[in-house]
Amino acid sequence: MLEFDGLHKSFGDVRVLEGVGFTVAPGTMFGFCGANGAGKTTTMRIAMGLLRPDAGEVRWQGAPLDAAARTRIGYMPEERGLYPKMKVGEQVTYFARLHGMDAGAAAKASAEWVDRLGLGARRGDQVEKLSLGNQQRVQLAAALVSRPEVLILDEPFSGLDPVGVDSLAEALLEQVRTGVPVVFSSHQLDLVERLCDSVGILARGRMVASGTVPELKRREAGRLLRVVVPDAPAGWAAALPGVRVVSESAGDTLLDLTGGADDQAVLATAIRTGRVTRFAWQEPTLVELFREAVAAPEAQEVAA
Template identity: 55%
Template sequence: MLDIGGLAKRFGTRTALQDVTFSVRPGEVFGFVGSNGAGKTTTMRIVLGVLSADSGEVRWKGSAIDADVRRRIGYMPEERGLYPKMRVGEQLAYLARLHAVSAADAAAAVARWTERLGVAERVGDEVQKLSLGNQQRVQLCAALVHDPEILVLDEPFSGLDPSAVEVMSRVLRDKADEGVPVVFSSHQLDLVERLCDRVGIIADGRMVAVGTVAELRSGGGGVHGADHRPVVARLDVVGPPAGWADTVAGVRVVAAEGTHTRVELDGATDQDVLKAAVAAGPVHEFTPYRPPLTELYKDVVSR
């Protein structure tokens, strides 16, 4: 297990991280989300040893991460770290060799990952001649070419078209299925919700929630004394004419458009709502409203 415990970091008078704590289990895809400047990249750089923490520690399999373990981490920085005038294949082989991969194994890995990520026909091209999307694919190849035990990816889906997003998503899921802990940051919350086993939300350098999307919906996942207030139960009702719920006791109308009404329960039960809706007209749909991660994120951060 990759454990991040109590990380704190200051840059002059600015507190970048304050007691950041979470873990990523083997075989788990962990989405690390937050606004720009929230502390995601700083946390990742501490895991990689690019920055040192003022306090706290990073552990892998129960032991503090050292230089030897860091050589077995696959890292993809948000800012592309490739040599622009070096050819793709030569660069990937060189990076694999830096991780003590033999020349033969490095060549095989380059062939395998460039084919898997759709850039095999560009191995003889200079990186600077690739599109931004293909540079992103090569950057992921660089993170994978030495068969890492841990994957840490900073905005890996930035600049990718939908087909490339699907390819990269499948690669990350497959690596997790092999037992590799995968942590990545992204502003694409719909993708995080679809791909990740758990999500960590960071705001102003503090972890404000960690858990599955289902746990966040139920109000779980709060950390460090955060407000554990559950998300208020909401229902979508389709069918009865507009205005049917306005006078129902213990119900507040959140949104209404035509015959689609979203209500929030404030003392009433779902059966009370169903009874009132049926009395007002035919009910074609009656379902719990499950807020997307985008809405949960806004709610958690605002609290």
Template identity: 60%
Template sequence: MPQAGLEIDNVSKRYGDVVALSDMTFEVRPGELFGFVGSNGAGKTTTMRIALGVLAADSGEVRWAGEPITLSTRRRFGYMPEERGLYPKMKVLDQLVYLARLHGLSVNEAHRSAEDWIARLGLKARREDEVQKLSLGNQQRVQLAAALIHDPSVLVLDEPFSGLDPVAVDVMSQVLKEKTAAGIPVVFSSHQLDLVQRLCDRVGIVDKGRMVACGTVDELRAGAPADLIVHAPQAPPGWAAGIPGVSVVSEEDGRTVLRAGDDVDDQAVLKAALATGPVHEFSRRRPALTELFRNVVTEEGVR
């Protein structure tokens, strides 16, 4: 299959009076790692299930390589659900071979692929264990192996880092980077926004079934107000309250975080800080994705 992108085009879904998705639109480009973030119930899982054909959309379309998804092309997708989609009493190796066979691999291909992923994901010592006897983290590794077992052309992963220890997070991160380096579009949802910020090429923020912000982390941060970090140990509380265009976010132990617009003169703020005594730190910082997400969702909620 040629390298191709995944398109979610104006997809809507209702459950009675509840709007699960409203004109959801975004694209995951070939070789792109796309982070899909939102609060619980925002519509992330519904979007993924529609992309996989598990749910039917009320309107809109999902396309891969510019064409509507069919049963044949859907077999080329790798899906990792948030809830465990494994047979608890089945052994790890047997389960992966079985799932690979369902995707059309021969017996030999299925065994080879299963053994490769078992080794790669650190499961060799547990290959003959029943899934229900594994820790939640190891179950998550098996779930990832199940999504990768058939060498998919698209990866859709719902909370893949949930329950993983730091070593497993590093392994999974490396696997996802390798897949995107091979031209595969990868979309994953996560509440671990530090990971999303570190790994993803672009991020989509979802709220109440709508895409409310989408772009690279730098693009999203560039549109947000910057904070000024001032460490002035001798500054009295409220020293910055009268500076035009500046609001105090926090003050603690001489360290003040100020919210300042782009038109605020940094030097005027520095001059005010120096008037209180020595300044040990003075820097401008754009908000991290965690704070940006909180701000975007809060702003949407009050509209």
């Protein structure tokens, strides 16, 4: 298990993290979402030892992460970083060696990864001569070359074209299949929803929601009810107790049911207006969950 536990961090008077915690099981992918400035990068930098938390710790296999354990983590910083004048192959080899591989193994692994990521022909080129997409692949190779036990990737998909996104997603899924826990942050929620086993949403330094995608959806489900009543007059549901009309357009009505509101009463009212062509719980998309979680100023914490 990769555990982030009760992380607190302030920069001067600015409290960036106020008790961030989540766990990632081996062989699963964790999507880390949150608005800009929510604290995602700070959390990852703490895991990599680049920042020291004011409180809390990050554990891998039960033990707090230390320098030795971090050499077994593959990391991709938000701000991509490579030596611009160093050749692709040598650069990847260098990072393999910094992670403790000996010269021969590092050179072999470097050649292998450079080939695998489709950069075989560019091995002898300086990194600055590559397109941004290809530089991103070198960055990924640098993160994967030492066969890490854990992957922590800050915005790995940003700046990639759809083909690049697919090939990176495939590479990450492959890592997951070999049992590596993968944590990545992203603003592309559809991607997170598609790839991740579990998701954490960070807002104002706290985890406002975390769990598997179906879990989160189920938790929010049972609140939004979509009723389509073509013949109903406008405002047909306004008087129902515990019901808030979210939107209404020519009978297509989205209702927010709070607390003990009775969905059967809603149905009865709907039937009285005439035909009911649709009556179903609306499953929220991750985007809606995200908006909900991030927008609410006093969002209650939802533990997984």
